[in-house]
Amino acid sequence: DAGVTQSPTHLIKTRGQHVTLRCSPISGHKSVSWYQQVLGQGPQFIFQYYEKEERGRGNFPDRFSARQFPNYSSELNVNALLLGDSALYLCASSLGQDHTEAFFGQGTRLTVV
Amino acid sequence: DQQVKQNSPSLSVQEGRISILNCDYTNSMFDYFLWYKKYPAEGPTFLISISSIKDKNEDGRFTVFLNKSAKHLSLHIVPSQPGDSAVYFCAAPYNFNKFYFGSGTKLNVKP
Numbered sequence: 652d653a654g655v656t657q658s659p660t661h662l663i664k665t666r667g668q669h670v671t672l673r674c675s676p677i678s679g680h681k682s683v684s685w686y687q688q689v690l691g692q693g694p695q696f697i698f699q700y701y702e703k704e705e706r707g708r709g710n711f712p713d714r715f716s717a718r719q720f721p722n723y724s725s726e727l728n729v730n731a732l733l734l735g736d737s738a739l740y741l742c743a744s745s746l747g748q749d750h751t752e753a754f755f756g757q758g759t760r761l762t763v764v
Numbered sequence: 765d766q767q768v769k770q771n772s773p774s775l776s777v778q779e780g781r782i783s784i785l786n787c788d789y790t791n792s793m794f795d796y797f798l799w800y801k802k803y804p805a806e807g808p809t810f811l812i813s814i815s816s817i818k819d820k821n822e823d824g825r826f827t828v829f830l831n832k833s834a835k836h837l838s839l840h841i842v843p844s845q846p847g848d849s850a851v852y853f854c855a856a857p858y859n860f861n862k863f864y865f866g867s868g869t870k871l872n873v874k875p
Contacts, residue, residue, distance in 0.1 A: 693865030
């Protein structure tokens, strides 16, 4: 069985650009969450989507947005990129909204130059 | 707001000895804790968890201890193996929909 898959694995963008990151959850999982991990820190919660609705949002600016599709895959969009957005972006999927059994993808390494 | 803290950024132990990784939390509403292990270029993988109704949970070489009064938990790995070398994150789920993570402890097990 495929685990959580994220694409792309690495990405380099210029300040001010826009980026879209993609996540496919484990088959049957209906919840997707996004985390940002800056070097030297633990992952920080950005969003949770369950059944295609936003169920939680962390302390991130409105430049960050996400959505979940009918097949439960998800996209994270970041507009007007800043150097500080450089990080590993992790997607986690879980069966239900309860986040206690979450499985993580390998992440997308975003570098903003 | 750092609700989950790991104050040791790194730990080095000899193969075969015990590794003890520590985690502190501030929010008394947390009632479940997890440890994740992360290798470079991979996502975190679940290692072991503990509910607040317990003070100990064991799984093979891994044991997690919870001291609710001190708001402290620890992960014991015994015996430590070189393949255990990774970054370990302590995490607490909150509101059913998100984790608070500590900043991680990088464990190096020397052969």
